[in-house]
Amino acid sequence: MIRFDSVSKRFPNGTTAVDDLSVEFSEGGITVLVGSSGCGKTTTLRMINRLVDPTAGTITLGGRDVRDLPAARLRRGIGYVIQQAGLFPHRTVLDNIATVPTLLGWGRRKARARAAELLEVVGLPADAGKRYPNQLSGGQQQRVGVARALAADPPVLLMDEPFGAVDPVVRALLQDELIRLQAELRKTIVFVTHDIDEAVRLGDQIAIFRTGGHMVQCAPPAELLARPADDFVAGFLGSERGLKLLSLVTLAGVPYEPVGSVRSTATVKEARDAAAGRWLLVVSPDGGPAGWLDTGALEGLPGTSAVAGLALAPARGLRDSDSLLSALNETVSSPAGVAVRVDAAGVVTGVTGQDVLHARQRSLT
Ligand SMILES: Nc1ncnc2c1ncn2[C@@H]1O[C@H](COP(=O)(O)OP(=O)(O)OP(=O)(O)O)[C@@H](O)[C@H]1O
Ligand SMILES: [Mg+2]
Incomplete structure (x- = not known):
């Protein structure tokens, strides 16, 4: 032009x-x-x-x-x-x-x-x-x-x-x-x-x-x-050139892996069975992330009691249209150290860790 x-x-x-x-x-x-x-x-x-x-x-x-x-x-x-x-x-x-x-x-x-x-x-x-x-x-x-x-x-x-x-x-x-x-x-x-x-x-x-x-x-x-x-x-x-680049690139095509989770309606026993590490993802009835449950808090509770009501650390679900920067931010702010991924309907699909985000960044340069 x-x-x-x-x-x-x-x-x-x-x-x-x-x-x-x-x-x-x-x-x-x-x-x-x-x-x-x-x-x-x-x-x-x-x-x-x-x-x-x-x-x-x-x-x-x-x-x-x-x-x-x-x-x-x-x-x-x-x-x-x-x-x-x-x-x-x-x-x-x-x-x-x-x-x-x-x-x-x-x-x-x-x-x-x-x-x-x-x-x-x-x-x-x-x-x-x-x-x-x-x-x-x-x-x-x-x-x-x-x-x-x-x-x-x-x-x-x-x-x-x-x-x-x-x-x-x-x-x-x-x-x-x-x-x-x-x-x-x-x-x-x-x-x-x-x-x-x-x-x-x-x-x-x-x-x-x-x-x-x-x-x-x-x-x-x-x-x-x-x-x-x-x-x-x-x-x-x-x-902050690296961060600026992360802000321009989306999560589309960035792989995620399965995450152990329980529904917010689960019992303490179900949560114990699902737990693989210290932090367990709790999923809302609509399929979105409700938050991270510190499984340490389950100790001493009766197996039949409900997970609902226990304190959760916030978890934000990231869509493919979100930036790598917002995903990285989530990995540093979430206690589990990973970003929760959701589909277009907001339903949890898995998690992505910093190593994967880093690999994506490297592939751009
Ligand atoms: N009419 C003019 N006569 C002589 N020199 C000029 C004239 N207009 C601009 N210059 C010089 O040309 C150079 C480029 O000026 P210009 O205004 O294009 O810069 P700029 O990149 O827009 O700068 P700024 O970010 O400060 O606005 C400067 O060195 C300026 O002093
Ligand atoms: Mg000018």
Whole structure:
């Protein structure tokens, strides 16, 4: 969709902001650009909508050289969201969102109707439309920025640290919203961030830049985490790279083994007979895990008394769609040291231990 061929940007003062960049940003996907300050991320974005022109190389959009399109027309097909939203302070929220449709000559009524529709799309209350940007929170302003960029329904969105100025909680919410929107809209998005966790969460692919405008690696998050091209990339991904990779991979196909268990309606004798070690899994009437029973607690109890009512340590059932990280978390938090697996209906199928999770992780790298 967006293709850079040997693109460089050298500013008149001699700074090389982008150096010989060749990369493709896939259609309908989110490409995240990350890297330290001044490594050329914003310049890369601005060359796509021609706010900056390259000094060498070619950029094509849907197969057409961006230089062959009049800049104004090109920009109509490209939404642009910047940090702190960049809203017009003296215009109402609705008029801010309607900016591009108005420029396109939609007529005031149609433009405002579209703006009102977008308020809802980005999760803002209808009454926010009449307010001015400074009467909204930072997170709400970011939403307005996204709505404004979406107004003319452009196929491409450029987002330059759009969530950089909000606190981590609001940031996570805005990320959720973007994931939800993108599942519907399937825009081609180029997203800049300093936050590697945000990149891993949002990106279909991540491009890592280093100072001097040099792209070091561009790959889907799991591949990047599993096989960083060099020490710079590994350093950028941080010391929890292994855990981040585990968070991206699901339990589908990871083997489990049978587990000794009793129903919560069982007697103490039945529990003693089923016990193979210290911890015994107790299963609810619906087939899901009720918890781990410390079989030490059975000592001295009459065989005919009921298991129900004895204290259980919590056990969470993990589905195939859960991540390896949540399974690993379960192995360290459960007293039995294993993760309980359940099928799609939530019925216990077996358990998986750390050695198996570790083997799966190794097979990815
Ligand atoms: N108009 C300009 N004239 C001269 N140098 C510029 C100009 N714009 C940017 N630069 C330089 O180009 C380099 C890349 O800038 P750019 O804004 O693309 O970096 P960035 O990766 O977006 O950084 P940040 O993470 O801080 O936003 C920097 O060294 C910057 O100082
Ligand atoms: Mg920048």
